[in-house]
Amino acid sequence: MTAAEQVLIDKIKQLPPQRMAEVEDFVDFLRAREDEHRLTHAAAKASKASFAQVWDNNEDAAYDRM
Template identity: 45%
Template sequence: MPESDTLNSERLSTDIEQELLEKLRSLPSEKVLQVLDFIEFLWLRNRDAALVHAASRSSEASFGRIWDNPLDAEYDQL
């Protein structure tokens, strides 16, 4: 990524962060708790997806030894 893109991305991130903070500060406390709950939901979903992806990658070599054989090649044709 070119340096100018990185700087623009950082500036955009800072602008978004500032806007989020301003809006968050204007909410009543019960709404802030709902926002926090939603953020935690998104964070967990993202973390879970990353764990599934990592588990899939780590098992590829093991399954590759099982699946890469002449007998299994017949199923690849289906």
């Protein structure tokens, strides 16, 4: 465990139980948001090859240069 992690744990331990529940909810929110970000990134990466023919064409090249 890093020093930063230990400091965070110590701070959390000093909170009243109600606040600990709020911290847990916030951590769950952050994890869910990170999962959504990873999923969005993976979907974009997976679809890149599928859309390559649509996106990479001479007609759209003028827009790409803007």
